[in-house]
Amino acid sequence: MEFDDKVPIYYQIKQYIYKEIIVNRLKPGAKLPAVRQLAVKLTVNVNTVQRALSELVNEGILKPQRGKGNFVTTDISVLVDLRRRVVEGQLAMVYDRLAELQITPDEMIQYLTNYIDQRKEQSHD
Amino acid sequence: MEFDDKVPIYYQIKQYIYKEIIVNRLKPGAKLPAVRQLAVKLTVNVNTVQRALSELVNEGILKPQRGKGNFVTTDISVLVDLRRRVVEGQLAMVYDRLAELQITPDEMIQYLTNYIDQRKEQSHD
DNA sequence: ACTAGTGTATTAGCTTACTGTTACACTATA
DNA sequence: TATAGTGTAACAGTAAGCTAATACACTAGT
Numbered sequence: 425m426e427f428d429d430k431v432p433i434y435y436q437i438k439q440y441i442y443k444e445i446i447v448n449r450l451k452p453g454a455k456l457p458a459v460r461q462l463a464v465k466l467t468v469n470v471n472t473v474q475r476a477l478s479e480l481v482n483e484g485i486l487k488p489q490r491g492k493g494n495f496v497t498t499d500i501s502v503l504v505d506l507r508r509r510v511v512e513g514q515l516a517m518v519y520d521r522l523a524e525l526q527i528t529p530d531e532m533i534q535y536l537t538n539y540i541d542q543r544k545e546q547s548h549d
Numbered sequence: 550m551e552f553d554d555k556v557p558i559y560y561q562i563k564q565y566i567y568k569e570i571i572v573n574r575l576k577p578g579a580k581l582p583a584v585r586q587l588a589v590k591l592t593v594n595v596n597t598v599q600r601a602l603s604e605l606v607n608e609g610i611l612k613p614q615r616g617k618g619n620f621v622t623t624d625i626s627v628l629v630d631l632r633r634r635v636v637e638g639q640l641a642m643v644y645d646r647l648a649e650l651q652i653t654p655d656e657m658i659q660y661l662t663n664y665i666d667q668r669k670e671q672s673h674d
Numbered sequence: 675a676c677t678a679g680t681g682t683a684t685t686a687g688c689t690t691a692c693t694g695t696t697a698c699a700c701t702a703t704a
Numbered sequence: 705t706a707t708a709g710t711g712t713a714a715c716a717g718t719a720a721g722c723t724a725a726t727a728c729a730c731t732a733g734t
Contacts, residue, residue, distance in 0.1 A: 429690095431555050432721060447651050458680060469723045474682075491680050491731035511650065515664040518643045525636065526572050529665040536661060539640040540654040554720095557691060583710060594693045599712075616701035616710050 425466050433468055437476035445485065445496060446507045456486070456494040550591050558593055562601035565591075570610065570621060571632045581611070581619040 425440070427433050444450040456462070459477065463470045477494055480486040484502050488494045497503065522532050550565070552558050569575040581587070584602065588595045602619055605611040609627050613619045622628065647657050 430557060430560055434721080435555060443649055447649075459682090460680085471683095471724090472722060475721090477681090488681065489731085490682080490729065493680060507650075511647070511652070511660065512664070514643050514646050515661055518639050518661075519664065519668065521639050522636070524568055524572075525632075527636070529668075532665070533658065533662060535636065536640055536643075537658060539637070539644065540657070543644065543654075559691080584712090585710085596694090596713095597692060600691090602711090613711065614701085615699065615712080618710060 434472050434475040434479075437466060437468070437473060438479055441476070441480060441485075442506065442510055445503060446510060450496050452496055452500060452503060453498045454496045455492075456496070458493060559597050559600040559604075562591060562593070562598060563604055566601070566605060566610075567631065567635055570628060571635060575621050577621055577625060577628060578623045579621045580617075581621070583618060 427436050441450070441456075450456065456477075457465065459470055459473050462473045466473065477486060477488070481488055481494075484499070485497055485506060486494050487497050519529075519532065522535075527535070552561050566575070566581075575581065581602075582590065584595055584598050587598045591598065602611060602613070606613055606619075609624070610622055610631060611619045612622050644654075644657065647660075652660070
C-alpha cells in the first residue's frame with residue numbers, strides 16, 4: 425500500500441479500513457487480520473496500526489477482544505451511518521473547494537460529467 | 550486563516566495562493582504582500598510562508614524580485630494551466646475515492662446533484 | 675501446564691514541520 | 705549616504721508522527 429506523505433499514515437489506514445467495511449470486504453462481525461499481520465501487510469509499525477485501530481474502536485466501528493482479535497461491529501446502524509458520513513464527506517469536500525474557485529453548482533455537475541466522459545474514452549484504449 | 554492539522558501548513562498556504570490566483574484576486578503581474586506581512590496575516594512563521602512561496606517560484610507561478618517583492622507571473626498559459634490542473638485534480642480525487650467505494654459514475658452525478666439540492670434548501674433558512 | 679496467537683502499553687530514538695531569531699543582500703527613496 | 709522595505713538564508717529549539725524493541729495480559733489449543 426502506498427501512502428501520501430502529506431497526511432499521517434495512521435489516518436490513511438483508518439480511511440482504508442473505512443473503505444474495506446463500506447464495500448463489504450470486511451463484513452459486520454468479521455475478524456480483522458492481527459495487528460502484527462496488518463503491520464507487515466501495510467509495511468508500517470505495529471504502533472501505527474494500533475493508533476488507527478484505537479480510533480476506530482473509539483468510534484464504535486471495531487470491537488476488540490483481548491487475546492482474540494479485532495472485530496467489525498455488528499451494529500448495522502453504525503455501519504450505515506459510516507457510509508453516509510464518508511460519502512457525504514467527499515461530496516462536501518469537492519463542493520467546498522470548487523465553490524472557493526467560484527465555480528457554480530451547475531458548473532460542478534457539468535465539469536464532473538465531462539470528466540467522467542473523458543475517463544470513459546481513456547478506458548476505451 | 551484556519552489550517553487542517555492533518556496536512557502541512559506550507560502546503561495549505563500553497564493551495565491558498567493557487568486559489569487567490571485562480572479567482573483573479575491576484576492578477577497576472579500583481580505584487581504579493583510582503584512575506585512578513587503574509588506571515589502575520591496567516592499567523593505563521595516567515596519561514597513557513599517562504600517555503601510555500603519557493604515552491605510556487607519553482608513552478609513558475611511566482612516571479613520573485615530581490616528587494617522588491619514576489620509577483621504573479623505574466624505568462625498567461627501558466628495560469629490557465631494552473632486552473633485546469635487544480636480543478637481536474639479535485640474532480641479526479643472525488644472520482645477515485647467514490648469509485649473505491651464501488652460507486653458508479655452515474656451514481657456520482659446523482660449523489661452530487663442531490664447534495665447540491667440539500668445545500669440549496671439549507672441556504673433557504 | 676505449556677505454547678502460540680492475540681491485543682495493549684511503554685520506552686527510546688529518529689525525522690519532519692514549524693517556530694523564533696538573527697543576519698545578509700538588494701531596491702527605492704529621502 | 706542613510707534608512708526603510710523587501711527577499712533569502714541559517715541556526716537552535718519544540719512538537720508530532722513513525723519506528724524499533726520489549727514487556728504484559730488474555731485466549732485457545734495441545
